[in-house]
Amino acid sequence: MKFIHAADLHLDSPFLGLRHLPASLLAQVRQSTFDAATVIFDRAIDEHVDFVLLAGDLFDRAEQSVAAQAYLFQQFTRLQDAQIPVLISFGNHDYLADQHQTVAYPDNVTVFGAEVSTQTLTLASGETVAVSGFSYPQRWVATDQTPGFPEHAATDWHIGLLHGAVSTGGAADHYAPFTVAELLAKRYDYWALGHIHQRQLLNEQPPILYAGNPQGRAITEAGDRGAYLVTSEAGQLVPHFFKTAVIGWAAPNLTVTTTPTLTDLGQQVVAWLAANPAGLPTLTALTVHLPQPLSGADAAQLASGDWLALWQRTQQRAMRAANRYVIAVKVVAAPATVAAPQLDAQYWEAGAASTFTAANLQDLFGKLAQESVLADWFTRPQTASDLETAAQQKLAELMGEEAHDHEA
Incomplete structure (x- = not known):
């Protein structure tokens, strides 16, 4: 089995404060979140992955442009033609309450709702995979959502899809706070995290992993940016980072x-x-x-x-x-x-x-x-x-x- 874990595409990022750039470079910068995302979808097709997981903040803001919506529709259609399912958990930037989709996504796309639910996939290999996740109903989700995630299903693999932040135990926990211990208690094989833009491995096996964002959008987001190709190896899921940034x-x-x-x-x-x-x-x-x-x-x-x-x-x-x-x-x-x-x-x-x-x-x-x-x-x-x-x-x-x- 293999799949791609990506997060925080932030399509439509405005890249403020860069108007002094030469016009050709500024155009490249403003297109960069789209081009970096395309690297992900191209890799999914080239690798013939079993599915793609997108862990929130596909859009930079709730008011999605027609161009951004059309772009995702086109990419998801490419994946549908390649028989690759896509599972999406919307985050705090593109929460459900402000979704204004005028065109439905292709049938290969599953968008998780405001409550935790589980989708089960049967792969070409015959393996079964359960994916559990939810989307933000509004900008902030201050309550811990992990109690709503079921324990490992009777499937070959179980994956958690979560856009959130490690709990600090304070009033500022607005982003679906969780603890690593809570995630480990579910006995999942992989946790695909989003929200933190710096890729971070919170636990090695099973992997509990922030993919980071595919394209840096400010000087504070220097360094390699990308996504993960995750493969099954000797009964474990192993993430392999690949670069996607074009700027x-x-x-x-x-x-x-x-x-x-x-x-x-x-x-x-x-x-x-x-x-x-x-x-x-x-x-x-x-x-x-x-x-x-x-x-x-x-x-x-x-x-x-x-x-x-x-x-x-x-x-x-x-x-x-x-x-x-x-x-x-x-x-x-x-x-x-x-x-x-x-x-x-x-x-x-x-x-x-x-x-x-x-x-x-x-x-x-x-x-x-x-x-x-x-x-x-x-x-x-x-x-x-x-x-x-x-x-x-x-x-x-x-x-x-x-x-x-x-x-x-």
Whole structure:
């Protein structure tokens, strides 16, 4: 048996804030969620999968455009022609109350209703598969839905289809909260999850898995995006990730050992582009680390956006050659040194080591990690370093103000 697990297509994403992109690239970006979804449906047909699972948020918003509806109808018809069933659980972005479908989906498509129900498939191999799921009746589902999922049916395989978030036990649990222990108690062979845009494996066997979104839609959604081809191997279901994104997002770092003028900085960025070409068109937000701050005039030019706008217009060729479009340049100066007696360096290092731990950061971040965009940002390797640097800079500022107050 094999099937595809995908989620969070977010067709019709508006991609706000990118109007400054060249017209041809902007058109590619706005089409990207559709093109990434097409990669999924093409793979389903090429692999002759037994069925496709879509775990919510097919559309970015409840008011679906005619183009988005027509696109899905066409793709589902392709799958019907290939005799591939599609099972859909609508999520918090495309909930049932605001569905305005004017054309019915083809007969191979099953849309789960507001209550948990189970569909049973008999495959060409003779194997039987039960799939249990539900769709959001409105934008928020604050109650745990897992009690409504039946235990493993008398079928060869049983799969759960769930658009939701791991429970934090708080009032902010608006997205069908669940615990991993609850899912494991159902004894299913696979849980196909949606809602969190960063792919995450919550349990290895049986797999409890967020597929992530097929196409990144902001700089916080950098990294590989895709879906899973799941195959039966030695009595278990094994997920295999495949990439689908047609537009990349990246937030790399560039370290400069001397503090440049803006002219020098522009040349450094061009050199970095030449040394770091991308495999697919990539929107890039570059962070430049300097040993000390830019001059006041240069810093003001950078902050206003005027410098970047001029640089973008004059470096189109360099960006095309690198397959990257620089959408932001952020400069980070090394934190000011705070000398004794205001702060003992050893005391700071010891305090920082005990404060900036993964457990402390996770505890402070808490429920915010349930928001998909923030979760993606928090899981980036650079985030912990950025937080520590910001804390150092703020502490240096505060110590400087304290010293000034004492002098006054």
